[in-house]
Amino acid sequence: QRRSHANRSYRFLFRTFCLKRPSQALLNMRQKGKSRFVGKDGRCNVTFVNMSERGQRYLSDLFTTCVDIRWRWMLVIFTLSFLLSWLLFGFAFWLIASAHGDLSAGAGGAMNSFMAAFLFSLETQTSIGYGFRSVTEQCPLAVAAVVLQCIMGCIIDAFIIGAVMAKIAKPKKRNETLVFSETAVVALRDGKLCMMWRVGNLRKSHLVEAHVRAQLLKSRVTAEGEFLPLDNLDINVGFDTGTDRIFLVSPVTIVHEIDDESPFFEMDRKTLESDRELEVVVILEGMVEATAMTTQCRSSYLASEIQWGYRFEPVLFEKKDCYEVDYSFFHRTYEIPNTPLCSAKELAELKYIKSSRSSFCYENEVALQQIPPEDGADPDPECPAPSNRRLSDHLHYT
16 A cells, blocks of 8 residues: 555656646747747857866867967967966076076176076077077086977977967858858749758858758657757758759759658648747858868758748849859848648648649739630639639638
């Protein structure tokens, strides 16, 4: 009986703390709205707290730490490393001169103070050598100090110069000339609903082996009651067919076909606009042509930044002897009034939609509306033909 009572208590605690709390957390997140995980500039909105041995871990990878820190801290490290080296060996030379008796004797004024020892240390490490101070074979300890300082100076030069060059050549700055469209659009293409966004390269130098990826970030609760604040779902942009690899000479429109494997398959316009937790993260990767280093450019789209029933305006125009890209049209879109508002799942169930190259072209739709009805049409406009009635029951136009 005690065991049965304990089992009931455990079940009560499990339902209370393992099932109700995630649901409440999910409710609070929906009320407040989801914070953007990846900014429009590609920066991840993530902070790290309560990291054990953070300083030790960062110092164990000192070169990467120097490359990642800001330039002002890099200049501080650059200056301090040389100053401390000069001061350290200057103090060593001053002690050697003091033990050898050069300070008391004066040594002709060459090494009679700490400032003179510091200047000798600076001249030795930088190979200046003004000629007033030098080390002779009469002081082997000073010779050993000179050799040690030369080796230490080479190590400091190699480390600092290597870190500065690596920081200058970071492909991160290449992302400043890679742009994503401000919004994504959902429209029909070849008779299928597709989500589309644009990427562009502002430089004439190519991005070698450029390819794109996309992920849907959304919170959810599993069947076991586990709350996942960020559930990653891959969005297919043509990985199987190879269309995810792009030739980024002019702006390219990335197309995600909303099929039965898409996370947007059962999502219509109303559901998309009311979803406050959805975030689509888009990634462009490639190698910089000048340095052959891999770069990654990121951006994201919230539900409010996805326009249903729009298309991008053309940016590529053919001239007499070349092609011209007008980036003033890069972010512009225009509305397609006859885009269905239903989900791709409902659209796939309609057997009377025929996919053709111009079936949902806005210009052809306007032209067809001006054609008078043919003979034999339905006399009652409120009672269309059966096929048209079935189509009008499922499709809604803006």
